[in-house]
Amino acid sequence: MTALLEVQDLRVTIGSTAAVRGTSLAVDKGETHCLVGESGCGKSISALSIMGLLPKGSVRETRALRFAGEEIGGHGEREMEHLRGNRMAMIFQEPMTSLNPAYTVGSQMTEVLRRHRPVTRAAAVDRAAELLARVGITAPGLRLGQFPHQLSGGLRQRVMIAMALMCDPELLIADEPTTALDVTVQAQILRLLAELQKDLGLGILLITHDLGIVARVADRVSVMYAGEVVESAPTAELFAAPEHPYTRGLLTCVPVPGKVKRDEPLGSIPGVVPRMQPGFTGCAFRDRCPEVTAACSGSFPRRTIGNDHQFLCTLEPGWVGSAAA
Ligand SMILES: Nc1ncnc2c1ncn2[C@@H]1O[C@H](COP(=O)(O)OP(=O)(O)OP(=O)(O)O)[C@@H](O)[C@H]1O
Ligand SMILES: [Mg+2]
Structure with a gap:
């Protein structure tokens, strides 16, 4: 193999x-x-x-x-x-290595997908929400509109994992x-x-x-x-x-x-x-x-x-x- x-x-x-x-x-x-x-x-x-x-x-x-x-x-x-x-994706000990403090969670997650796949913004938002839910984040719609500093350490880590999985x-x-x-x-x-x-x-x-x-x-x-x-x-x-x-x-x-x-x-x-x-x-x-x-x-x-x-x-x-x- x-x-x-x-x-x-x-x-x-x-x-x-x-x-x-x-x-x-x-x-x-x-x-x-x-x-x-x-x-x-x-x-x-x-x-x-x-x-x-x-x-x-x-x-x-x-x-x-x-x-x-x-x-x-x-x-x-x-x-x-x-x-x-x-x-191939990488996640780090410190989530702020991959999260940009200046952009919302949603815009960062959708950006990753749209850089690599020809999808509409709406489809990318759906995918981001689905992955946030998948990593155990409740109220994903709300989180998508938030900035990284509004999240706890554990939530940021989950967001980083979800972001790493955007493109499968x-x-x-x-x-x-x-x-x-x-x-x-x-x-x-x-x-x-x-x-x-x-x-x-x-x-x-x-x-x-x-x-x-x-x-x-x-x-x-x-x-x-x-x-x-x-x-x-x-x-x-x-x-x-x-x-x-x-x-x-x-x-x-x-x-x-x-x-x-x-x-x-x-x-x-x-x-x-x-x-x-x-x-x-x-x-x-x-x-x-x-x-x-x-x-x-x-x-x-x-x-x-x-x-x-x-x-x-x-x-x-x-x-x-x-x-x-
Ligand atoms: N940016 C850098 N510039 C110069 N040397 C570096 C740099 N990053 C790492 N090194 C050196 O490379 C070697 C390996 O470092 P590395 O960061 O891979 O260790 P690590 O096993 O990940 O350690 P840790 O468990 O502390 O994360 C070390 O000697 C380190 O000092
Ligand atoms: Mg190390």
């Missing part, structure tokens, strides 16, 4: 920072692929580079960047504009779409995305640092560290048998109900994600890794377990280390 989205060996350099260093991932139709990792590891830059929305001064290289089987890595701005908001996209990239929301609204939004996915067959690339969310919604997980995917596996397998020392570290940081107070930061792996320079060799996690050996400064192969679990480490699959004791 052709993947809906296929990224091979994506590299992004911003000034002297190697923000993404050889990331590969695929999203199938109807699948939720979660991208996890600590702050600064390159999740957002990976997403933005797929959408063709990288910050100025970034340099992107890929071996392949395919959408619905078509290579889009060489697409210019006009061709990307044709795809964006239309066949095949792929939705969601970058921490619920981080800024309280837990109840967060659960509603995630449920909504899951429903929409079932109804519309959407492929979703969901960026989050919340492993609880991953466990609930992901079909597949890719763990990023310092610009690389260091492990990728079907969700159940990743949680049951993580291989990369970084993944194992992340999983031991998952809070245990009752033992961790609310709003307490997650327990974490000592140290921070390093800012990578181009030309770095060896494993980027080695300074923080409890299993580090001399081999970690050299190059090593990507290891494969079965046909869909990979990790990038000098250790053999199934290794038992000091951290496991």
Whole structure:
């Protein structure tokens, strides 16, 4: 089967920072692929580079960047504009990234549709109202006439999702779409995305640092560290048998109900994600890794377990280390 989205060996350099260093991932139709990792590891830059929305001064290289089987890595701005908001859409942690404070919800939503489809204004308004209702907004007619600042955070997030769906996209990239929301609204939004996915067959690339969310919604997980995917596996397998020392570290940081107070930061792996320079060799996690050996400064192969679990480490699959004791 052709993947809906296929990224091979994506590299992004911003000034002297190697923000993404050889990331590969695929999203199938109807699948939720979660991208996890600590702050600064390159999740957002990976997403933005797929959408063709990288910050100025970034340099992107890929071996392949395919959408619905078509290579889009060489697409210019006009061709990307044709795809964006239309066949692939993105939602952000902060809704005001995609909502313009100066226009009503209705005019922004209808504009997206009319940019890509030959529909009348009335038909576009109907579609906007229908989608607002679909994302659980009551009195959609009223909301269409309001400005973003008149809505609560949760409502704005829903409006942003509805707007992303105006053209019936095949792929939705969601970058921490619920981080800024309280837990109840967060659960509603995630449920909504899951429903929409079932109804519309959407492929979703969901960026989050919340492993609880991953466990609930992901079909597949890719763990990023310092610009690389260091492990990728079907969700159940990743949680049951993580291989990369970084993944194992992340999983031991998952809070245990009752033992961790609310709003307490997650327990974490000592140290921070390093800012990578181009030309770095060896494993980027080695300074923080409890299993580090001399081999970690050299190059090593990507290891494969079965046909869909990979990790990038000098250790053999199934290794038992000091951290496991
Ligand atoms: N506009 C920019 N200019 C320069 N460097 C940037 C820019 N945006 C991101 N970077 C750098 O690229 C690297 C990857 O950043 P990215 O935003 O993708 O991380 P992230 O995984 O999304 O983190 P977070 O969880 O905090 O959102 C970091 O080293 C970051 O400092
Ligand atoms: Mg980010």
